[in-house]
Amino acid sequence: MAEEEKQWIIREDPPRAGAEMGGLPPILLKLLGQRGVEGGEAVEKFLKPRLRDLSDPYLLPDMEKAVERVLAAIDAGENILVYGDYDVDGVTSVALMCNVLRAYGVAHDYFIPKRGEEGYGLSDTAIDNLLEDKGKPDLIITVDCGTASIDEIERINSLGIDLIVVDHHEMSVRGKPECIAVVNPKLGDDFHYLCAAGVVFKLAHALLKRRMVEGFDLKEYIDMVAVATVADIVPLVEENRLLVRHGLRLLPETKHAGLLALQQVTGMNGNVSSMDVGFRIGPRLNAAGRMDKPEDALALMLEADLKEARKLAEALDLYNRERQLHEKQIRDEALAMVAERPNAQDEPVIVLGSRSWHPGVVGIVASRLMRQFYKPTFIVSVDEEGIGKGSGRSVEGISLVEAIQACPDDLIAGGGHDMAAGLSILESKIDEFRENFSKYVLENTTKAQRAPKLHIDAEIGFDELSLEFMDSYDLLQPFGSQNPQPVFMSRNVWLTEAPRHLKNKHIKLFLRQGFVEHDAIFFGGGERSLPDPPWDVAFTIDRNTFRGRTTLQMVIQDVRSAEQQSE
Incomplete structure (x- = not known):
């Protein structure tokens, strides 16, 4: 194919924005206009964002409840466990939350599930392992997960454990989970662009506004938030743009040994861009989770000694090389499978699965095939029981979430975002899902809409x-x-x-x-x-x-x- x-x-040329600002090339004014930046004040704020423009963290839903419960736990000397996710956003969110709790002097621990064994977010398997490994905490704070975990949170409640969700994912169709607080911008009208680390940053800001900690400077963690924001591919608008702009400036001289070690291992030269984060730092942090070693990425983000951090960064670099080998194998096999399909050129989607494919890498391959052929793509890793876990990437104008909802009989489960989603499927259903997914795309788009642009x-x-x-x-x-x-x-x-x-x-x-x-x-x-x-x-x-x-x-x-x- x-x-x-x-x-x-x-x-098209937009109305010229910020024309009264001298010294800016006309082409730059055009680019600003395309981004909806109009008027001198808006241009100034876009080009030179300031930290003092950060909004009140208490504007986020349930923030007051979350702060009250965390401070109560600190005052009572309770044990707090931070539960995260295995990707960059999850790992940095856990690290930031743990650093804040450490500054308050409260007893705390952390847990990150393994992708292959326990899956994303709160799961019964992960909860069992958590209780066995860590004991029963008084309070769990989930970061970058938990919003849609209705049944799992009910189970945690039944165990007499309080829980706060700090997340940015979409709500379940069953509504808001029953817990102490759900600090998630998706429950309100603003800040929908924040990644989980951004929401954790807001929680930290709210805690510090209520009770300052001498010697703790939250601004020193903006570089960590910037890494998560770029790696999670959330919109770089409004406060995200502000946090990333300032965070990237901090990175070359960061006070976090793990981030400094990653820059050294990847050969960065002291000037850090979002591309450096997206293609050098992020993939190595993600690689640990993909290889079922998320604890190594978290250890790196928490490490204070540069020598030890360098060892961990080199380990993550090796995981990344291993990930690249898996990726090449899957991509080569997937391309061969595409070439063997007689009608592949005419099919509007790509859906492929295999028992030999590593589940932690299928999302990357789906992204590469989507870009190469400009077709919405699902790549599925099938286990020994014939259960497939797939990752999908889409093209402009085709929502994977809506496509998944249109094929309920083909899937065990599925969800995510319009452009990136995951699913579980029986191996025997892959061909049927491909057929119905194709039918959905053909019925809801024109040939012109499906053409690469x-x-x-x-x-x-x-x-x-x-x-x-x-x-x-x-x-x-x-x-x-x-x-x-x-x-x-x-x-x-x-x-x-x-x-x-x-x-x-x-x-x-x-x-x-x-x-x-x-x-x-x-x-x-x-x-x-x-x-x-x-x-x-x-x-x-x-x-x-x-x-x-x-x-x-x-x-x-x-x-x-x-x-x-x-x-």
């Missing part, structure tokens, strides 16, 4: 690309969900020499537009059949520092023949 050609869509933010000339332009451009950062890195295009571009093939099927291009030349990197471009120049090129831009010299680097997203007209 060949990769389908993308349709280039050039965004590349959204171009602005056209720019090679003569405008410079380090001086990057200084203004960098004010748009951090990039991520709902503030994506801008995609530019340039027309009538020629090669000055033949493409240079690099490892992993990447290529380096030497490009010229008029009399101006720029080098570019095209990740995966070695697998593409490129048209004859001249080209229109779509690209993002970054700073590239090599041997002490910093240059502007173009990162190619797509290439097409120059004579092809834009929409």
